[in-house]
Amino acid sequence: MELIFNGYSIVLLISGLFTLFIARLIFKKLGSVVRWFSLLMLLIAIWAITYSFELSCRTLPDMLFWINFEYIGIALLPATWIIFIIHFIGKENWLNKTIIALIYLIPIITIGMVWTNSLHHLHYTLVGIDTMHDFPLLSIEFGIWYRIFTVYFYILLALGGYLLIRTFKQADTIYKKQNSSILLGALIPWMFNLFYMLGIRPLEHIDLTPFAFIITGLLISLGLMQYRLFDLIPIGREKVINSMHDGFLILDHQDRVIDYNKNILHFLSHSASSTIIGITLAELFKTQNQLLETVQKRINGNVEIQIRTNSRTSYFDIAVTSLFKKNTIYSGVVLIFRDITELKNDAIQLKNQSEQLSDLNQLKDRIFTIISHDLRTPFNQLHTALNMTLKGMLSKQELSVLLPELAECVKQTSGILDNLLSWSKTQMNGELTEARTLNLLVLAKTEMELLLPGAKEKNIAFKCKIEPSIYVFADKEMIKLIFRNLINNAIKFSNQGDTITIYATPKDNFVEICIEDSGTGMRPETLSNLFSAKTFSTPGTHNEQGTGLGLLFCKDFVEKNNGKIWADSSRLQGSRFYFTLPEASMLSIKHDSQVHA
CATH class of the missing domain: 3.30.565.10 (Histidine kinase-like ATPase, C-terminal domain)
Known part of the structure; x- marks a missing residue:
């Protein structure tokens, strides 16, 4: 295979090797986003280097040999791009093995179509060599599958750009700079490929798209160095609010739910698959009059509520923050739900223990009173009567009158002692x-x-x-x-x-x-x-x-x-x-x- 390099192929080869070096350098960084970007750069390098060899070939078989390798980079590039963007904006939960397989389905079919094109001519209907220029160039006519893959290519590039714009619309300045570098990097190859499809090409056949992707890689690499692109990867909104331990609820000016996190669904015992978007606060919390009144009066502050779900009572402290445009026009309210059930139960338990202790103290005081008075008094009476009898101070008639009263005192005292002894025994034995x-x-x-x-x-x-x-x-x-x-x-x-x-x-x-x-x-x-x-x-x-x-x-x-x-x-x-x-x-x-x- 004879290769005669020209200006285009040399630029592509040098740029491709440099991109390959950048891909290896980036791959050493940890994190799935960095790995996907490294793979993206690797595919750009493969496309650039193999296209450089194609432009340096003199015969059609040699050109077709290298174009087979080119399509490893060309076909896999848009799928890798969209997966990189999804990771970058923090939406990894969108992806699973099935979704990734579907994203790569058309690229894999495309590679197969290119490698077997001579059998069906669905990708290229006609291939040949144009020798009317300074060096031979591959001349091709597009087939039906080429057009299908081109639509797929544009859709994924556009979808990646849309996701970036939507995610970073209200991002901090540093993220907007990151966004600009990635969006510009995505726009350049899209435009150059469009020029190629419209027939606006150097020497009638040269595709400038790999050159554009090299610029894309350099722009994103610049963002990597200047804006610490992958050190400051913005976390997706869902990651932030769903990682909160508190519940998060946003209402519009009509007190309808427009945003929330998964903790709110858990607090309200809603299934994770259900949605409460559009439901009014009054429908969600029908019996929580204080909360409804606070929100309706646009009062900022804290409200404590009690929710009973699934035979469990939960307590929440709700921070209510009203939102205003230009400090006068009410636009909605943010509610932050903090679960204070454990604190509340501890407070209730402490209160109950305090009341029990107070009751026990009262009981102890009462028992001491009984021992010092109710028990002592009958015995004193009996002792006095016996002494008076022994000393002859009471006549038989007086004693006969006094005995029934003394007997009743002894009887009551016996009952008191029975109760006290039995109760004391249970206290010493605990709950047994x-x-x-x-x-x-x-x-x-x-x-x-x-x-x-x-x-x-x-x-x-x-x-x-x-x-x-x-x-x-x-x-x-x-x-x-x-x-x-x-x-x-x-x-x-x-x-x-x-x-x-x-x-x-x-x-x-x-x-x-x-x-x-x-x-x-x-x-x-x-x-x-x-x-x-x-x-x-x-x-x-x-x-x-x-x-x-x-x-x-x-x-x-x-x-x-x-x-x-x-x-x-x-x-x-x-x-x-x-x-x-x-x-x-x-x-x-x-x-x-x-x-x-």
């Missing part, structure tokens, strides 16, 4: 309970018999309507204390001849127990404070005294056994105290009966 299978009827009757003397003093009748087949799974001592306190409470507020009824009903794996009396009943304000930590005591129908701790202990013991307690009452129409306990399964009943057999 000794749960076992219990026959509810046996347990209720045992406590009723224990309290029967007190009931007889008021002529109160007991009725137990619990089925023998009802079993619960709970701590025996705790449940005994619950029954004792609630029955004793019913006796305390019953009148002569009243009735106290106990019944139980299985409901949804629990047993609901009710202790009902026909006594004085309660006012609504008393009923609402029954199980609060603010203990209080009301005298009974025979002026019986209490400490106010009994119901509080009942609540604690019921909850430790995974149950609930509540009351229902009407003034002068009696009261009903309810509590639930886990129902024992048949398996646990059989197992427990075997253990105790």
